[in-house]
Amino acid sequence: MTDPASQPGAHAPRPRNAAASRQALLDAAQGLFSQKGFEATTVREIGEAASVDPALIARYFGSKAELYIAAVAVEGASERPQRYERPAQIAEVMMARMDAGGPGPILQAVLRSDTTKEIRDAAKAHLVRRMVQPLEEDMDTAGVDRARLRAETAVAAVLGVALGRSLGWFSELGGVDRHELVALLDESLDALVPPALD
Amino acid sequence: MTDPASQPGAHAPRPRNAAASRQALLDAAQGLFSQKGFEATTVREIGEAASVDPALIARYFGSKAELYIAAVAVEGASERPQRYERPAQIAEVMMARMDAGGPGPILQAVLRSDTTKEIRDAAKAHLVRRMVQPLEEDMDTAGVDRARLRAETAVAAVLGVALGRSLGWFSELGGVDRHELVALLDESLDALVPPALD
DNA sequence: CTACGATGTCATCACTCGTTGACATCAAGC
DNA sequence: GCTTGATGTCAACGAGTGATGACATCGTAG
Structure with missing residues (x-):
């Protein structure tokens, strides 16, 4: 400069x-x-x-x-630390990102098998740190059973929905308003990842 | 012969x-x-x-x-028609298949972008016919709102979980017993895809 | 002004891919 | 037994890929 x-x-x-x-x-x-x-x-x-x-x-x-x-690394650094009040917020963040510019290098690395194992592991770690762990911690403090498994399952499910939406798997999923979809997921995710009650 | x-x-x-x-x-x-x-x-x-x-x-x-x-074509023909009583049965079927031999050509075609559009469309159609439509029809007869969108979202979510499990995204998801995972999804999916009451 | 390091350009290497066609080999019919 | 077609083997091609190093050119320190 x-x-x-x-x-x-x-x-x-x-x-x-x-x-x-x-x-x-x-x-x-x-x-x-x-x-x-x-x-x-x-x-x-x-x-x-x-x-x-x-x-x-x-x-x-x-x-x-x-x-x-x-x-x-750029994508990882650009994400500011964030705290999720409700599990569906993860869906909101993820879909907003995808609507903007595709799955992103990190998600691509996670879901494709043609990347190096090293790269894939780094991407996975990022995903765990940013999405799974926050959910898990909330549930741990709330004393929910099987917290880690629930968190992982929720993130994987959200990823599936976001992916299907972004890649145009189905007819309605790709076109629906993002917030409506998040609202739909909200009910469902509450059953899987009970929201913190504090 | x-x-x-x-x-x-x-x-x-x-x-x-x-x-x-x-x-x-x-x-x-x-x-x-x-x-x-x-x-x-x-x-x-x-x-x-x-x-x-x-x-x-x-x-x-x-x-x-x-x-x-x-x-x-072989994979498509080998699947016998099937009816799902509960939405989580889709997860059961899908994960059983993946546990056996990976995602399969059809799912690979759907989620990867390096396949021909023609192939991808055929795979998508197969997915819709076998998973989305049965769910949608059940909800239609039950008079649920937004049936198609709910069905698509549920299938995408299940796909995400099954994929994450099969590809080893997380630590627990890959190792947990399949039926326990299905049970966990069952509660959650019921909120998204209300089971038929007939 | 000149020399030198930094920056950009280009041709080319070694490799892998899917595909092709020539050739070898087997089984069977006359 | 010899021919003939089907089947299997092999080497090679052309089109891509990522990577490399020689060379050209710019900006500036001396």
Whole structure:
């Protein structure tokens, strides 16, 4: 962010700017990985989307896999810590994200088998930390039986619904208003994950 | 078909038997596609698993894609029509299948984006016919509101749980006894898909 | 102004994929 | 026994992939 040394207002064209190229690659990768997954996205596609030579992926990130990890890290970091009052809020957050830009690198990594085990484990851990554990802790303090299993089941179910909605599995699920769907899930999830009573 | 055994009059045993080779390829493809999906399975793998030269795939099926379609057709035909008394029975059936041999070609086709749209649509239709419609009809006769949406949501949720269990997303979900999980889902699904009262 | 490191461009490598066609080998009919 | 068609084997092709390194070009320190 040093002074580009040109007119104010309009960013100076940066034909040679490593940071900008790196960022462009990262953004393009984020979008493409999010929509198509790891294997189905080629480095040449990423380069074209970023208007950057694909060879720079190797230079700046080392490899396609490391670029993927970087994209996942960005997605993970962009999520601010959050506390869920009701289990269906997880569905709300997840579907809002998917409505915006596809499943995202993390979910892609979790549900596809063509990614490295290393990447998949990292994505799973993220999912557990952000979604399962909050639910589990609430139920633990409330003394609910089988808290962990209930939390995992709820997250998996929400993921299924969000996925089916995003990928257009069915006719109505994809088109229904998000909040209506969340409301529908709310009743159901309360039976699976009893809400904290405190 | 005709008795292949040792009688002199009958046809000799079949060291070179096109039908047997074809079937071996189909079986191997069914298993591999079921576990790894379409793109991640190579024709060389299939050939090795079937102990048949991969080139015969082209000869007997035309291409890898047509072999895939044949495998899906086999899975679709093997399912006998079934009626579900309670929504959680869908979970039972689905998880029993997955515990046996992975998600299966049909589910793989639905959830992965690397398959042909044609294949994916066929798989979706199969899913709707076998899972969504039975639920919907029960609720329609019971006069439940938003029957179709509820049915689709329930199937998607069950799919998510079954998938998460099969793919090892979480620590407990994968290991828990299937029937315990079904019981857990039963309460929850009743809220989403009110059981028929007749 | 010049030299040098940083940045971008390009051709190409090694590899895997699905597919193809030539060739080998077997079983059966004349 | 020899021919003929079916069946199996094999090497290779062309199209992709990710990755690599040589080279060109820019920006700027000296």
